[in-house]
Amino acid sequence: MTRAGLGAVVRKELRQIGRDRRLLPMLIFAPLVQLMVFGHAVSFDIDNVDVAVCDLDDSAASRTLARRLVADGTFQPVGPLPDCTRPEQALLDGRADVAVLFPAGLERDLAAGRPVEVQVLVDGTNPTIGRFASVAAQAFLDARAAELQRERLAGLRSAQGFERPVPTLTVQSRLFYNPRMQSAIFMVPGVAAMLLLLITTVGTAMGIARERELGTLEQVMVTPLRPAELILGKVAPFVLVGLLDVVVALVVSSWMFDVPIRGSLLVVFAGTLLYLLSTVGLGLFISTVSSSQQQAFMVGFFVMMPAILLSGFMTPVENMPDWLQPIAWVNPVRYYVEVLRGALLKAAGFRDLGLQFGALAAFGTTILAASIVRFRKRLA
Amino acid sequence: MSAPGRLRRFAIRTGAVAAKEATHAVRDPRTLYLALGMPVVLLVIFGFGISFDVEDVPIAVVDQDRTPDSRALERSLTTGHEFVVAARPDDPAEVDRLFRERTVSAALVVPRGFAREWAAGRRAPVQLLVDGSDGVGAQSVLGNASAALRAEGRRRLAAETGGAAAPLAAEVRLLFNPALRSAVFFVPGLIAYILYIVGVLLTALTIAREQERGNLEQLFATPVGRLEVMLGKLLPYLALGLLQALLVLAFGMAVFEMPLRGSLGVLGLGTLLFLAGALAQGLFISSVAGSQQVATQAGALSSLLPGVLLSGFVFPVENMPLLLRALASVFPARYYVDLLRGVMLRGNGFDALWGDFLGLGVFCLAAVALATLGFRRRLA
Amino acid sequence: MTDAIAVEGLGRRFGAFHAVRDVTFTVARGEIFGYLGANGAGKSTTIRILCGLLAPTAGRATVAGLDVAADPEGVKRRIGYMSQRFSLYPDLTVAENLDFFGGAYGFSGRALRRRIDAIVEETGLRALRDSATQSLPAGLQQRVALANALLHDPELLFLDEPTAGVDPASRREFLALVRRRVRRGATVFLTTHYMDEAEYCGRVGMMVDGRLAALGTPAELKQRLVPGDAWSVRSARRAELQAALAATDGVRAVHPHGAGFRVRCDPARLDGATLAARCREIDPAAELEPGTATLDDVFHAVVAGGGVA
Known part of the structure; x- marks a missing residue:
């Protein structure tokens, strides 16, 4: 060459x-x-997930829950659901990614120690957003449930003379190299x-x-x-x-x-x-x-x-x-x-x-x- | 001249151009492959290849506790198909190396004393480390792992309380795509993307080719008008495009189990508008490009970028900066992706999709007008 | 001393198609050899084999004493080649093109600059050194291509239809430049469509359908293949006249040429006066011009008769 x-x-x-x-x-x-x-x-940033809330209970307890749901900014409120009988409608119109329904009697049932089910509807069209939103909603309610349970158990145990408080499993997740995703x-x-x-x-x-x-x-x-x-x-x-x-x-x-x-x-x-x-x-x-x-x-x-x-x-x-x-x-x-x-x-x-x-x-x-x-x- | 007579002549001349164009298209095996074969091949390859779904993700487990409790925690991750344990380092510091070598994508660290803390009723922390450099994969991994660990936490808490139901529980329902399958999300986007690129390329070459060969001059020596030439070129390709759309949609539904929840009429009309717009865009490019070479490149680039990036096919348009959102609004791909998802997954009708129809219609008209005008400029 | 080019039984097949078959000839050093034939007759294929661009599928060829199949690189160093189409870089200037091709032949630095200076002088391109080649008219582009082919002083020059599409004046200048090189000892192998160009060649070979159908000096070929007289005829009733003459006793061949046609006859059986009279019977306004046979006539005779080498 x-x-x-x-x-x-x-x-x-x-x-x-x-x-x-x-x-x-x-x-x-x-x-x-x-x-x-x-x-x-x-x-792919999921800045905020739009949530529409339907509060059928309209009590102090349900309003507190709704407020705390959007407190950390993960969920962004887009106003109440227009029609609580058809919560899917907000998702169909694309107005919200998630619809949350607090059932009637929520406050009463919680006080009485009866289990309460909160319906969470998630638009799964985009799997990334869908997964993120359902995990976040689940985590929010889990945390509230654990709080309530701890209070209740603590009361129960102290009445029975137990010293031991209620344990919790805490998951600290850390994203390496890109912590804020x-x-x-x-x-x-x-x-x-x-x-x-x-x-x-x-x-x-x-x-x-x-x-x-x-x-x-x-x-x-x-x-x-x-x-x-x-x-x-x-x-x-x-x-x-x-x-x-x-x-x-x-x-x-x-x-x-x-x-x-x-x-x-x-x-x-x-x-x-x-x-x-x-x-x-x-x-x-x-x-x-x-x-x-x-x-x-x-x-x-x-x-x-x-x-x-x-x-x-x-x-x-x-x-x-x-x-x-x-x-x-x-x-x-x-x-x-x-x-x-x-x-x-x-x-x-x-x-x-x-x-x-x-x-x-x-x-x-x-x-x-x-x-x-x-x-x-x-x-x- | 009477109006019906003029209309009749218009139809005859348009028909003559269309017949000639159809003969070209059918006679050229490459055009037929481009129009009918390739879209299906691309749909199958990309439909399977582009996926957020993660299964059998290799993880590392750093179990410093080595107790039945810590092993139960590990099992909660590996009982599903999501994770397999690929490494068991003793030291959490090893995880960084495993990430760098891409041996694992996530790690569960159970610190020494986990079982003791739990038994003592304190906070029992575990760490979930995720390799954040792989973006979308990381989000899925993080979501799946935290959901699994959270469920384990709920289970343990329920066991503590003697199996009583949680006081507050979420009933999460995923709508439209309950299994969170990526294909359901991607296939509508892919269909739009493929139809767009192929549509633009099909016509981008036709006028440039005639111009290079000198046929155009010959054509313009006849009384055929500009609009007649445009429509005559458009119609056969529109027929071909519809055939192609039908094929791709059928494949999407058969191979990827895409639902079609809305009306076929809405889908058909939207597809027609979208195809006409894409083909007219190709004709416009062809009429101003001058040479086949420039036409090919301009055609490919002007459909590739809006088709992939600005269509919402992968990346949500809503998250983009204002300037890019504005740019995305110009091209028809974004409206069509939205329309496809709406009709196929959510079963939307005109009432929810009128915005998309408006966008598609405006683009289509503008593209036909521009193509017709661009034509004159070249000959002047 | 060996011949500049020696070709023996040369053949090239593309699939089932024989582009060149069983061609044999030699070209002496210092000779201008003309290679004639219609489009697709195998001229370009032959030239591309001789330049080492294409491997032969049969026979052998040596150029400057080197076997083209065994040592194409050696051949390339000794030859200059000008292809059918203008094939220099249109966006580069004359000097930049020469600089690039000089480098391709392994020259650099001062030696290269000296050669470029000399060649632009020789070809009269000095004033155009820094013009982009695409801005030059066709005639000058051909001259740049020639300068490029001569830059490294090749022993042999292959010119593939060098003057196609060039005006007559530029053609003459071009051929003068080529002949000057031949006087300095170069050998030229040239393909052409123009029969008048072929007249300048020492010897010509004619290709028909991949075979060498005729070979010899222009004079020999005319003598052997188209003896006798030849006329150019112009007439408004050309078709009719052509048919009538073709049927006339003593007429050897009639073939179209330019606006009229050519008639060749056997002088022993048909003299000029008789021919003229025969023409006027059909078209009193027909014009006849006497002349000798040209290579064009030879070519037509070869194509019509299959030829004899």
Whole structure:
């Protein structure tokens, strides 16, 4: 391999990127804007759950319960239910996520020690919100029940001469790495992985398809330039752009979205390099199976869509059905999302991320080798 | 010229364009695959692949108490299908490493003296640690684990009181999606997303293609009007789109057991408006793009982002900042997702969904008007 | 000294389709060899095999003494190639294109700059060094492509329809540049549609359906394949006249040419005056122009007769 050849390709690519007025902003600023937009758009945050209360008892005890229900801000009152005989209506209209019914005689029954059932209707359409809301409602009533029970038991026991008070099981839950469960903190690394894929894969695939369309590829192939030189020279600028984009993404995400950088930047960049190997390799491979830029775009589009959606970036990968698992195993986006989340949020090092690094390296070299082979074959 | 005569000529000319367009569509196997094959493939892959559901989540149990009480607590987590114990470290500090290596996603820590505290009638704390870097998965894990531990707490308390019913209990009912299945939530969004992307892409290429080939000039040398060309191109694809929608809906109901609680008429009308809007958006892009290449890219990007991010398909639009909410309101995907969920899950009718119909109708009209106008600009 | 190009029994198959079959010829050093044929006759396939872009499926070919199948990289270093379509980077300037391709041939630094200076001088492109190639008219673009193919002083130059779509003046200048290189010892292998261009070639080969149907100097081919006289005829009643002449005794061939048609006859059986009289019988306004056979006539004879090499 000659250094003059490789250098000539890189120089030419950089010139072309620099000359294209739309390309450079697209490569640098578009990701920036997208990161900001996406960072705000992709949010699972459950800020508040809208609750409508129907108080059929309308007593001091029921009003106290209703007040305490919304006291900590988890539940947001949206006014009383318009029609207590049809509590589902508020959920049907989408006016509330949860409807709570305090039955008539609540105060009387509580005082008499009779069990009281409070109906809680939860809109389960969105499973995340549904689960959250039902756990929260359950927890609220459990806590009230435990209070009452303790009072009652204490009275009972002291009457019987017992000393021992009533025990409680307290669950302290702690979310590691993202204690306030801010969506941006786990979404932004995913968005960065997605943007890198979009830019470098499409860029590479279309870059080669364009040379094929223009006929310049043939002109280059009659020179002694090796396919490997051409390919390395063509992808090198995209790897540079990709690294630059990662720097931009890190700055934006820590400045705008408070994404921490707990681990080593070395791990982040090593992972990024391996990931870029895979994404440009994928782009090259796509270019070898398409004969025009349009085809390259379409193929790229339909390869990247599942790669992104099934990467664990939005929803967990582990529970995909078995027949879809192979997609997850060979999906470089998935491993890179794991590397980024690991290194940035968990301070994971090379040892912890061995599997991910191994998988990225394997995928990258395989796809690059396959596309160089295919690239040669297509010329022969 | 008499009005009926004009109308008749309008119909004849529109019909001629439509017949030609239909022949193109049917003759090109790629168009047919794009319209009928791919949506089903995408629906099945994504419908199974995108899921919040978590099962067999690996957890670590740090049992420092080693008593029957602490083991009972562990059992309360593992009796269901939600959790499996994957590690038993002695030291809670180990958990961080296990998280970094992704060996476990959550950990239960039962501190030494748990049974003693309980027996003494004090607060008996246990810790639930969850890896928060995986976002949605973490929320599900947290919800499931706290629900299970809370139930165990209730059970123990009831045992203390000699099996008496709790004084205050929640009767939680999940409406519309009682099993909290992710598919029920995602499939309507997926249907909208797939119909949107494919719809826009189907038409995005047609005018650009004719323009590149010079057919358009030929067409405009005839007395066919702009609106006639637009409608003539729209109608066959609308028929194809409806077929595609029917196919996807049938698959969604058969494979993912989606209910259809509302009226088929409401669903059909909404689908028609949505498809017409998406196809007209594609035509508009095509008429101003100039080349097939630009049309493909603009078509893919202008349907991908609103389709995934701004549709409420995964991320609730209500939680987004004002600017993004405004942007989301422009595109039809959000209304259609809302409409699909309303009709299929909640059984809503026009009274609850008029806002969505309004949004879809306005977009559809605007897109047809813009496409017609954009057409003139290119030829002027 | 070996031939510049030696081809023996060369063939290339794409699936069941034989693009080139059993082609044999040699090109001497310093020769201009013209390769003629209709679209799809196998010209471009042959040239792409000789340039090492395509592997042959039968036979062998050596270029500059190197086997193209065994050492395509060695071949590439010794040749310059100009493809059918303009295939330089349209968004780069003339100098930037030369800089890139020079690097592809392994030149760098001062050596590369010297070569670029020399080649823009030779091709008269100095003033246009910093113009984007897409802004140049077709004739100049062809010249840039030629400069590019000559940059590394190749022993052999492959030109695949280099002057298609270029105005006559630019074509002449282009061919003059090529001939200057030949005088300096280069060998040229050129495919073309233009028969007048082929007249400049030392020897020509004619391809019909993947086979080499005729091979020789232009004079030899005319002598052997289209002996006798040839006329250009123009007439308003062309179809009628053509049919009548084709049936006339002594007429060897009639084929359309430009606005009129060409007639070749055996001078022993039909002289000019008789032919003219025969024409006027049908169309008194017909114009006849006497002349000698051209390569165009040869080509038509080859296509019609299957040809003999």
